[in-house]
Amino acid sequence: MANPEFVVVYDIHQEWLRWEHTAGILVPLLFALFCLFILLVILATPRKRCEKIWQGGLCILLIVVSTLCVISGCKDYWDTFTQRKQAIRSLESGDYVIAEGEITDFRTGFRGGGECFTLDGVRFGYSYCDLTRPGFNRDASHGGPIRQGLYARIAYRPTGGQYPPPQILKIELRK
Numbered sequence: 001m002a003n004p005e006f007v008v009v010y011d012i013h014q015e016w017l018r019w020e021h022t023a024g025i026l027v028p029l030l031f032a033l034f035c036l037f038i039l040l041v042i043l044a045t046p047r048k049r050c051e052k053i054w055q056g057g058l059c060i061l062l063i064v065v066s067t068l069c070v071i072s073g074c075k076d077y078w079d080t081f082t083q084r085k086q087a088i089r090s091l092e093s094g095d096y097v098i099a100e101g102e103i104t105d106f107r108t109g110f111r112g113g114g115e116c117f118t119l120d121g122v123r124f125g126y127s128y129c130d131l132t133r134p135g136f137n138r139d140a141s142h143g144g145p146i147r148q149g150l151y152a153r154i155a156y157r158p159t160g161g162q163y164p165p166p167q168i169l170k171i172e173l174r175k
Contacts, residue, residue, distance in 0.1 A: 005174055005175060006153060006172035006173065006174055006175065007172065007173055007175055008170065008171070008172050009145040009171050009172065009173050010136045010138070010145070010168070010170060010171040011091075011169075011170045011171075012084070012087050012088055012091055012134065012135060012136075012169045012170065013088060013091070015084070015134065015135075025070055025073035025074055025077060027069075028066045028067075028069035028070045028073060029066070029070050031062075031066045031069075032062075032063050032066035032067055032070065035059050035062040035063045035066060036059075036063055038059050039056055039059035039060065039063070042055045042056050042059065043056060076132070079132075080131065080132060080133075080134060083133065083134050084134035087134050087135060087157065087167060087169055090157055090169065091155060091169045091170060095157075096155045096156060096157055096169055097155070097156055097157075097158055097166075098153060098154070098155055098156075099119045099120035099121075099122045099153070099154045099156065100119075100120055100152070100153040100154075101119055101120040101151065101152070102119075102149060102150070102151050102152075103117050103118070103119055103146060103147065103148060103149060103150045103151075103152055104117065104118045104119070104148070104149075105117055105118040106146065106147065106148035108139070108140065114126050114127025114128065114129070114130065114137070114139055115127075115139045115140065115144070115146060116165070117146060117148075119152060119154055122156070122166060123165060124154070124156070124165050124166055124168060125165035126138075126139065126165070126168065127139065128141070128142045133164060133167060134167070135156075135157075135167040135168045135169060136168035136169075136171060145171070145173060146171075150173055150174070151173070151174040152171060152172065152173050152174070153171075153172040153174075154168055154170065154171050154172075155168075155169045155170040155171075156168050156169055157169060
């Protein structure tokens with residue numbers, strides 16, 4: 001049940017996988033299909049046999065490389081998807097820690113353009129560019145709500161160290 005003193009500004013249930021996750025699969029897949037098309041054109045065009053072998057071999061090599069990139073992209077997508085499912089399960093089952101208090105030591109430029117801050121003695125950090133970790137990652141330049149001095153309550157999964165920072169599952173700000 002929500003506390004009337006707080007408003008929920010982020011909940012991992014509301015988050016979907018971003019389009020950038022699929023780009024890691026689609027770009028190499030489209031490249032592989034393009035190479036396959038070129039290979040078919042080379043084989044269908046009358047040329048000397050040595051030209052066909054050289055050009056066809058190059059196309060096959062490019063198809064193999066792009067297929068490996070597609071497989072790698074699928075693995076990254078699956079890893080992110082399963083991490084997101086685990087984070088949602090943690091929030092639903094109560095397997096998380098709460099930090100509450102005033103946001104202090106707020107800094108930008110953390111981890112390649114992200115932000116970091118301290119709340120209730122816990123150091124949090126996130127970056128909009130980090131697609132590998134589900135959880136809150138919307139910095140101020142992308143409309144994020146976190147600011148110095150705000151009173152917040154954050155549900156998070158600890159990581160056992162400073163890096164990677166704790167995974168933010170839910171953020172509530174005092175009205």
